Amino acid sequence: MGIQKRKVAIIGAGVSGMTAAIELMDSYVVHIYEATDTIGGRATTLEDKTSQETIDNGQHICIGAYKYFFYMLKKIDGMEHFHILEKYDIPYFYNATFSSLTSKIFSGKFGLLEAIIRDSNFSFKEKLNTIIFAIKVQMDSISFQNFADCYEMLVHHKQSEKVIKILWEPLIVSTMNTPVRKASPIIFENIMLEGFLSKSQNAAFYLPKVHFGELFKGFESVFLKEENKIYYNTSIKSITENGDKFLVNDEYYDDVVVTTPSFITKRILSELPIEIDVPDYSPIVSVYFWTDTKLTDSYMISAVDGGFDWLFNRDKLIDRNSDTYSYQITTSDAVRYAKLKDDVIMSMMEEDLRKMFGEDFKITHYRIVRELMATFLADKKNNLKRPKVKTYIPGLYLAGDYSDNGYPSTLEGAAKNGFRAAHYILKRTAK
Numbered sequence: 237m238g239i240q241k242r243k244v245a246i247i248g249a250g251v252s253g254m255t256a257a258i259e260l261m262d263s264y265v266v267h268i269y270e271a272t273d274t275i276g277g278r279a280t281t282l283e284d285k286t287s288q289e290t291i292d293n294g295q296h297i298c299i300g301a302y303k304y305f306f307y308m309l310k311k312i313d314g315m316e317h318f319h320i321l322e323k324y325d326i327p328y329f330y331n332a333t334f335s336s337l338t339s340k341i342f343s344g345k346f347g348l349l350e351a352i353i354r355d356s357n358f359s360f361k362e363k364l365n366t367i368i369f370a371i372k373v374q375m376d377s378i379s380f381q382n383f384a385d386c387y388e389m390l391v392h393h394k395q396s397e398k399v400i401k402i403l404w405e406p407l408i409v410s411t412m413n414t415p416v417r418k419a420s421p422i423i424f425e426n427i428m429l430e431g432f433l434s435k436s437q438n439a440a441f442y443l444p445k446v447h448f449g450e451l452f453k454g455f456e457s458v459f460l461k462e463e464n465k466i467y468y469n470t471s472i473k474s475i476t477e478n479g480d481k482f483l484v485n486d487e488y489y490d491d492v493v494v495t496t497p498s499f500i501t502k503r504i505l506s507e508l509p510i511e512i513d514v515p516d517y518s519p520i521v522s523v524y525f526w527t528d529t530k531l532t533d534s535y536m537i538s539a540v541d542g543g544f545d546w547l548f549n550r551d552k553l554i555d556r557n558s559d560t561y562s563y564q565i566t567t568s569d570a571v572r573y574a575k576l577k578d579d580v581i582m583s584m585m586e587e588d589l590r591k592m593f594g595e596d597f598k599i600t601h602y603r604i605v606r607e608l609m610a611t612f613l614a615d616k617k618n619n620l621k622r623p624k625v626k627t628y629i630p631g632l633y634l635a636g637d638y639s640d641n642g643y644p645s646t647l648e649g650a651a652k653n654g655f656r657a658a659h660y661i662l663k664r665t666a667k
């Protein structure tokens with residue numbers, strides 16, 4: 237008789253759940269419970285009926301430092317679907333004109349410094365102070381924990397309002413989905429050291445060429461073998477303990493990995509002796525729109541002066557094969573838009589677009605996607621609330637993007653925690 241494999245339940249088929257499942261699938265019987273009818277979680281696709289196009293719930297940007305997320309994608313054959321931008325070529329709209337953060341010679345940290353030196357909006361003093369600040373971050377000579385937020389830290393290090401607005405605010409708000417005056421300096425430090433001030437490969441932008449449905453397409457065929465299962469449309473209400481096993485949906489498991497957002501995890505684990513401190517969440521609002529005229533040839537534009545953060549050129553990013561033009565606007569930390577009606581949001585966005593591109597284009601269709609609980613708010617207080625992946629209940633692990641890992645809420649943080657949970661389980665069994 238063969239040895240019976242141990243059983244693991246994974247709650248949630250987002251990036252964290254998929255990463256844990258990939259790591260465990262050969263050694264355990266793995267069952268994934270997913271509340272919806274699809275994988276991906278907060279990285280998901282929707283059908284837009286009017287345009288008959290598949291769109292994501294928001295544009296996601298990755299950087300080369302995404303080790304765990306890319307590791308998972310490699311396992312499911314998803315890695316060929318990226319544009320990789322090593323040098324800086326980021327147009328931005330500031331003071332009613334387009335400028336650009338451009339590095340023609342270098343990439344990585346030297347590319348960032350080159351782009352700062354080339355930028356004609358910065359004075360000599362601003363360039364010097366920014367380079368000194370970047371070197372200090374790189375040399376680990378700043379006590380990030382002493383500052384209440386990124387704004388205080390940047391001003392202390394002589395970053396002018398203009399440099400904050402053009403350079404740091406777009407970077408912080410888009411990576412942390414948190415305003416500069418709240419964002420955690422410690423998380424900022426990690427993003428800089430592991431990403432933008434790291435080696436070239438780590439700092440490169442990775443922009444998906446396909447929607448998430450396509451990116452994650454290989455998961456099921458890799459994962460679904462032997463006794464592994466995905467139970468779709470199965471929302472787990474609670475998990476209980478019975479001896480050294482966990483009861484999930486009337487089945488017993490040796491280990492459980494919970495990857496749901498913290499406010500759901502708190503509910504699911506309410507019958508176990510464990511406290512989940514739910515952080516504040518922050519919305520992202522995305523506007524997809526279609527025009528009769530081409531607006532730009534760039535991949536993305538930072539709207540420094542605008543009411544939104546970034547404009548993405550869908551024609552350049554994905555293969556749409558259409559004679560219309562399509563773009564996407566992303567606004568992080570979008571509290572100001574979250575409760576407005578669609579037509580009000582669109583007319584505010586259109587006003588900004590007209591300032592950038594003039595009157596000679598017509599918006600033929602738009603679709604607004606609100607993610608009200610997109611990510612946790614990455615401020616100092618919430619960062620301290622993050623639980624460890626390994627709980628003090630043997631066999632229970634809290635993965636998902638909010639468990640403590642030094643990153644903001646990201647695909648990489650989600651994958652890293654899924655990977656760590658899987659390796660705690662592998663170690664526990666090896667003992």
Ligand SMILES: Cc1cc2nc3c(=O)[nH]c(=O)nc-3n(C[C@H](O)[C@H](O)[C@H](O)COP(=O)(O)OP(=O)(O)OC[C@H]3O[C@@H](n4cnc5c(N)ncnc54)[C@H](O)[C@@H]3O)c2cc1C
Pocket residue numbers: 247248249250251252253269270271272275276277278279293294295296297298470471472473495496497500504520522607609610611635636637638645646647648650
């Ligand atoms: C609009 C938007 C833009 C973003 N942009 C970026 C970006 O540019 N770069 C980046 O790195 N990150 C970005 N993120 C963040 C990134 O998408 C998330 O951090 C990541 O997808 C979280 O993955 P997760 O597996 O931790 O959680 P989730 O994706 O939330 O997965 C949890 C899963 O659990 C399921 N579930 C919930 N309740 C239950 C239940 N009771 N029982 C069973 N299953 C349940 C859910 O349906 C879901 O599938 C963005 C997020 C949004 C919303």
